[in-house]
Amino acid sequence: MFSEGLVQLGNVADQFELDAGKTSNNQLFWEGIQEAFTSPSELNYNLHFEDEVLSDLHHINFKKKVLHDWKKLRMIWKNLNAEYKAALSRYTMSGTHSSNFYEFCHGPKDVY
Numbered sequence: 001m002f003s004e005g006l007v008q009l010g011n012v013a014d015q016f017e018l019d020a021g022k023t024s025n026n027q028l029f030w031e032g033i034q035e036a037f038t039s040p041s042e043l044n045y046n047l048h049f050e051d052e053v054l055s056d057l058h059h060i061n062f063k064k065k066v067l068h069d070w071k072k073l074r075m076i077w078k079n080l081n082a083e084y085k086a087a088l089s090r091y092t093m094s095g096t097h098s099s100n101f102y103e104f105c106h107g108p109k110d111v112y
Contacts, residue, residue, distance in 0.1 A: 001036070005029045030070035030077075038067055083111045 009026050068076070083105075090096070090104040098104075105111040 002029075002033060005032070025071075025074055027070060030074045033073050034068065034070045037065070080110060083108065087111050 009029065087101070087105045091101050096104075102112050
């Protein structure tokens with residue numbers, strides 16, 4: 001649902017965003033994320049993890065919500081994205097001989 005918006009983060013704002021006054025920090029996008037996860041919807045209850053690295057998340061109660069404002073969501077994304085880019089850099093480094101991306105995440109499953 002949000003993949004197109006994630007791809008466009010940092011692009012030049014469109015006229016609607018400029019008129020709304022929410023162009024800085026992609027506020028409009030992050031408010032949409034905030035709304036989607038604070039409103040009752042099937043989005044919150046249809047999470048499936050089939051990967052063996054993530055399969056041990058069965059003990060987490062995904063129905064318990066921790067509400068964040070759009071600024072906090074943006075900060076979480078920026079940190080996670082930076083860690084992912086670092087793992088990707090290690091994975092694609094010349095001389096790397098493993099095809100298991102998780103090894104390059106240095107432990108955090110959210111980066112994977």
